[in-house]
Amino acid sequence: MEQESVYLGRHERLGELRLKTAGKVRDIYDVDDDHLLFVTSDRVSAFDVIMPQGIPHKGRVLTSIAAHWFARTADIIPNHLVSTDVADVPGLPAEHHDDLRGRVMLVKRCEPTVVEWVIRGYIVGSGWKDYQASGSVCGVPLPAGLEFCQKLPEPIFTPTTKDDVHDEPITAEEARERVGDDVYAKAHAACFALFQRGTEELERIGVLLADTKFEFGLRAGELLLIDEALTPDSSRFWPADEYATGKNQPSYDKQILRDWLETLDWDKNPPAPDVPRDVIARISERYLEICEKITGTTPAGVPA
Numbered sequence: 001m002e003q004e005s006v007y008l009g010r011h012e013r014l015g016e017l018r019l020k021t022a023g024k025v026r027d028i029y030d031v032d033d034d035h036l037l038f039v040t041s042d043r044v045s046a047f048d049v050i051m052p053q054g055i056p057h058k059g060r061v062l063t064s065i066a067a068h069w070f071a072r073t074a075d076i077i078p079n080h081l082v083s084t085d086v087a088d089v090p091g092l093p094a095e096h097h098d099d100l101r102g103r104v105m106l107v108k109r110c111e112p113t114v115v116e117w118v119i120r121g122y123i124v125g126s127g128w129k130d131y132q133a134s135g136s137v138c139g140v141p142l143p144a145g146l147e148f149c150q151k152l153p154e155p156i157f158t159p160t161t162k163d164d165v166h167d168e169p170i171t172a173e174e175a176r177e178r179v180g181d182d183v184y185a186k187a188h189a190a191c192f193a194l195f196q197r198g199t200e201e202l203e204r205i206g207v208l209l210a211d212t213k214f215e216f217g218l219r220a221g222e223l224l225l226i227d228e229a230l231t232p233d234s235s236r237f238w239p240a241d242e243y244a245t246g247k248n249q250p251s252y253d254k255q256i257l258r259d260w261l262e263t264l265d266w267d268k269n270p271p272a273p274d275v276p277r278d279v280i281a282r283i284s285e286r287y288l289e290i291c292e293k294i295t296g297t298t299p300a301g302v303p304a
Contacts, residue, residue, distance in 0.1 A: 009041035016091035060102035102301030110217025210236035252290035
């Protein structure tokens with residue numbers, strides 16, 4: 001696996017564009033008063049720690065899938081995406097086009113809400129731990145006797161705080177208090193409609209949507225879907241033909257990385273251990289597989 005195929009980003013400048021902020025995966029650059037540039041890197045994190053190595057093509061996969069869903073859900077709620085073409089980014093020099101092809105989203109500036117809007121269709125992850133302890137998830141009571149990874153009677157809303165380091169669970173009422181009644185009502189309704197759309201379309205290609213998170217932002221009083229949507233970094237995707245309750249499911253995401261890290265004597269604090277090449281290769285293949293399933297194509301910039 002060629003190191004050149006990994007883009008780790010975090011450049012202070014891209015030509016005229018200055019770095020505004022760098023998250024775990026995305027770098028955001030100022031473009032003008034109305035637009036930002038999102039550059040999705042190949043960085044990968046687990047347990048809120050960024051690994052030293054990236055995953056080849058991961059950023060292109062996330063960008064391709066996000067753009068797919070923005071187009072497929074614009075009838076539910078408008079979104080912030082303007083273009084994914086490097087040639088459409090003002091002030092981005094041609095010398096950066098090859099590195100960034102397939103990684104960029106030119107987007108409308110928005111004021112993000114201070115909530116992560118999480119919808120769960122199955123009982124797994126932190127929700128399973130919460131359920132075992134209290135019989136509920138984020139204050140939502142659930143029926144007794146549910147099995148690990150069982151489908152819930154109805155999808156549930158389990159919001160979290162929005163934090164650069166670690167998101168914390170909150171109740172629906174706490175989410176409402178943070179964003180106000182009007183924004184809450186619109187975002188809450190959009191979450192369930194988006195989850196339903198994703199569930200239906202993914203089921204047609206043999207994929208189960210276990211849970212996902214959405215982000216919303218305000219622009220001139222209008223609520224927009226922002227950041228990413230229904231990607232393997234924001235969702236749990238399971239192969240439908242391998243699904244069974246009571247056990248961990250194979251997933252189309254970085255679960256391979258988490259499973260490998262759990263075999264180590266690592267305290268889940270920085271610095272992260274080096275990731276073996278074979279683990280990196282398997283994760284990359286998994287991301288490319290789900291991208292081709294969802295979009296029907298190889299992401300822009302990835303060799304055929």
